[in-house]
Amino acid sequence: MTTTTDSLSTDHSKAVADGSHTHGVGGTPESSRASRPTSFDVADFPVPNGREEEWRFSPVDRLAPLFAGATDGVLSGHGVLTTVVEAPEVKVEIVDRGDARLGRAGKPGDRTAAVAWASYPRATVVTIPKEAVATEVTSIRVEGVEGGVQALEPSGTHLLVHAEALSQSVVVIDHIGHAALTETVEIVADEGAHLTVVTVHDWAEGSVHATSHRLRIGRDATVKHIAVTLGGDVVRITPDAEFVGEGANVKMLGLYFADAGQHQEQRLFVDHAVPNCVSRVAYKGALQGEGAHTVWVGDVLIRAAAEGTDTYELNRNLVLSDGARADSVPNLEIETGLIEGAGHASATGRFDDEQLFYLRARGIPEPDARRLVVRGFFAELIHEIGVPSVEERLIESIERELEKSMSVLDGTTAHVEGSEVGLTTEGA
Amino acid sequence: MSTLEIRDLHVSVETKEGPKQILRGVDLTVASGETHAIMGPNGSGKSTLAYSLAGHPKYHVTSGTVTLDGEDVLALSVDARARAGLFLAMQYPVEVPGVSVSNFLRTAKTAIDGQAPPLRTWVKDVRKAMDDLRMDPAFAERSVNEGFSGGEKKRHEILQMELLKPKFAILDETDSGLDVDALRVVSEGVNRVKENPDVGVLLITHYTRILRYIKPDFVHVFVDGKVAEEGGPELADRLENEGYDRFLTTATVI
Numbered sequence: 001m002t003t004t005t006d007s008l009s010t011d012h013s014k015a016v017a018d019g020s021h022t023h024g025v026g027g028t029p030e031s032s033r034a035s036r037p038t039s040f041d042v043a044d045f046p047v048p049n050g051r052e053e054e055w056r057f058s059p060v061d062r063l064a065p066l067f068a069g070a071t072d073g074v075l076s077g078h079g080v081l082t083t084v085v086e087a088p089e090v091k092v093e094i095v096d097r098g099d100a101r102l103g104r105a106g107k108p109g110d111r112t113a114a115v116a117w118a119s120y121p122r123a124t125v126v127t128i129p130k131e132a133v134a135t136e137v138t139s140i141r142v143e144g145v146e147g148g149v150q151a152l153e154p155s156g157t158h159l160l161v162h163a164e165a166l167s168q169s170v171v172v173i174d175h176i177g178h179a180a181l182t183e184t185v186e187i188v189a190d191e192g193a194h195l196t197v198v199t200v201h202d203w204a205e206g207s208v209h210a211t212s213h214r215l216r217i218g219r220d221a222t223v224k225h226i227a228v229t230l231g232g233d234v235v236r237i238t239p240d241a242e243f244v245g246e247g248a249n250v251k252m253l254g255l256y257f258a259d260a261g262q263h264q265e266q267r268l269f270v271d272h273a274v275p276n277c278v279s280r281v282a283y284k285g286a287l288q289g290e291g292a293h294t295v296w297v298g299d300v301l302i303r304a305a306a307e308g309t310d311t312y313e314l315n316r317n318l319v320l321s322d323g324a325r326a327d328s329v330p331n332l333e334i335e336t337g338l339i340e341g342a343g344h345a346s347a348t349g350r351f352d353d354e355q356l357f358y359l360r361a362r363g364i365p366e367p368d369a370r371r372l373v374v375r376g377f378f379a380e381l382i383h384e385i386g387v388p389s390v391e392e393r394l395i396e397s398i399e400r401e402l403e404k405s406m407s408v409l410d411g412t413t414a415h416v417e418g419s420e421v422g423l424t425t426e427g428a
Numbered sequence: 429m430s431t432l433e434i435r436d437l438h439v440s441v442e443t444k445e446g447p448k449q450i451l452r453g454v455d456l457t458v459a460s461g462e463t464h465a466i467m468g469p470n471g472s473g474k475s476t477l478a479y480s481l482a483g484h485p486k487y488h489v490t491s492g493t494v495t496l497d498g499e500d501v502l503a504l505s506v507d508a509r510a511r512a513g514l515f516l517a518m519q520y521p522v523e524v525p526g527v528s529v530s531n532f533l534r535t536a537k538t539a540i541d542g543q544a545p546p547l548r549t550w551v552k553d554v555r556k557a558m559d560d561l562r563m564d565p566a567f568a569e570r571s572v573n574e575g576f577s578g579g580e581k582k583r584h585e586i587l588q589m590e591l592l593k594p595k596f597a598i599l600d601e602t603d604s605g606l607d608v609d610a611l612r613v614v615s616e617g618v619n620r621v622k623e624n625p626d627v628g629v630l631l632i633t634h635y636t637r638i639l640r641y642i643k644p645d646f647v648h649v650f651v652d653g654k655v656a657e658e659g660g661p662e663l664a665d666r667l668e669n670e671g672y673d674r675f676l677t678t679a680t681v682i
Contacts, residue, residue, distance in 0.1 A: 352522075353485065355522050355523075357482075357484055357506060357522070358518070358521065358522035358524065359532075359536075360505070360506040360507040360510070361483075361507075361510055361516055361518075362507075362510055362532075362536035362539070362540075362588060363507050363510035363511045363536055363592070364507055364510075364536055364539045365507050366505070366507065368539065369507070372524070372527050372535065373524065375526065375527070376524055376526025376527040377525070377526055378526070379527070380525070
């Protein structure tokens with residue numbers, strides 16, 4: 001569904017197996033998500049023109065540097081620097097392209113992911129050894145190398161986070177600075193591992209970023225994946241989660257805040273291929289300013305073998321001003337009736353005038369009232385992250401976004417709230 | 429000592445069919461220390477008066493004046509009115525997901541006073557006010573009005589009134605939907621606020637029941653958008669016995 005003006009929502013809290021169950025206005029995928037091609041060979045993915053199902057919301061012209069159309073799908077730039085500060089229990093290696101551990105979690109599913117696979121000179125491998133319990137957060141910083149807007153070197157990188165059996169750890173990946181980067185993040189959780197991965201995209205203005213997160217989740221493993229997108233001109237993240245053992249659990253959370261001119265796209269795919277796994281997806285975004293565009297596509301596939309599956313996905317968007325656009329498309333395919341539950345919900349709305357009135361009637365000035373509402377909108381999701389240092393940082397980031405944009409909010413009040421137009425009692 | 433003065437107030441409300449005139453010349457003066465009950469049948473404009481005073485964007489003042497100690501209330505924004513000393517206890521309080529009651533109260537108090545309340549006394553004040561209203565301390569960590577029962581919402585409104593200490597409190601049908609126990613708790617809260625001689629109360633109600641717990645000094649009967657009759661507490665007793673029929677008949681004849 002697509003919206004710019006109205007509040008829209010879908011709620012299929014309990015979907016049923018009816019062969020295939022797909023929702024979305026403006027074109028449903030012509031075939032099952034299962035038949036979408038994946039390949040390590042960049043030649044299998046022509047340069048997108050924007051009419052393809054998986055690129056139809058994307059500004060392909062702005063992403064062009066990452067398609068490497070002129071260089072046969074290979075980028076040779078060294079535009080980013082990766083720094084890891086690991087917990088004492090965690091091992092970090094820089095490995096060559098041929099390392100046998102790489103490329104085990106799924107395959108690239110689109111052009112930028114294939115370019116990333118073709119381009120990285122060496123890969124970073126973070127290993128949480130078997131039964132290790134990390135006592136600290138492992139921080140990975142991916143930083144654009146300073147060079148100015150003209151000197152962007154489109155680059156590809158590869159990162160593998162491997163949580164061995166029964167380990168327990170938190171990994172935070174920060175993306176900062178100015179870059180044009182296509183990236184692969186492989187996340188492999190072996191049997192019984194507990195792994196939290198937070199990826200934060202807070203690039204400088206002018207940055208273009210595509211990232212393929214491929215999660216391979218083993219038996220009884222629990223993975224929490226949190227994607228935060230704040231900065232950068234275009235950020236397109238495609239987290240794919242694949243269950244390879246029974247009894248596994250994935251929670252995928254997302255938070256994004258798009259300002260004028262920013263395009264933030266998140267396309268998720270949860271592949272329930274084995275029985276008795278649980279997936280929860282919750283993404284929330286706020287948008288403000290002319291040309292702010294967010295996309296959320298959530299595909300869930302419950303294959304015939306995946307009996308006992310329990311899945312629910314949710315997307316909420318809060319449109320804070322005119323000129324912003326949120327696209328939200330949940331898709332659920334169910335191939336077996338023997339499941340615990342499957343559902344999805346999507347809603348895109350504007351500021352609630354009654355909420356603002358209530359807060360203002362208690363003396364709270366309008367900008368502060370708006371801040372409270374936005375903070376509240378994200379609060380629940382942030383508290384689900386469960387890593388206090390990350391939660392605090394995100395709350396601060398949201399504050400900064402709001403601070404940065406109060407002029408936008410103030411300036412468009414009359415447009416956002418049609419009911420205020422002509423209100424004779426409103427003073428300065 | 430403050431005075432809230434409403435003169436010849438005309439208000440229309442936005443409807444799907446266009447603007448609709450609701451208030452047709454309301455005159456009312458409320459002074460500190462006074463409690464005025466505003467009664468009347470459904471649709472007589474009682475709640476419209478409440479929302480107009482608070483500045484709800486749906487209501488348009490087409491003529492008339494409202495002043496607070498001579499200051500033009502209608503020229504103030506919604507939040508400036510609250511900071512000037514007006515408080516509206518709403519009939520239908522609004523949910524604000526993700527914003528805790530304690531955060532909301534502190535933010536409102538800071539806005540009203542122009543500075544953050546001293547932490548230690550504030551925490552104590554909140555605890556005492558909640559205790560007086562028989563509210564569980566855990567209540568402070570819940571999201572504003574989210575999942576509150578009807579009675580909890582009304583207590584939460586009174587809690588705010590006690591903590592924000594307005595000059596004039598407008599209670600919009602705070603009694604409706606409450607059982608007798610909740611009504612008693614809420615009324616006690618209003619009476620605690622009334623003990624302060626610097627506060628004036630405008631009690632809007634459909635029923636006379638709450639007037640057994642909160643004694644009004646003046647009673648005004650609203651019919652068809654204006655005050656049809658005024659008097660002392662004895663008028664409330666008369667309404668209790670006779671209902672609003674007398675006024676409705678008169679209104680129809682006119």
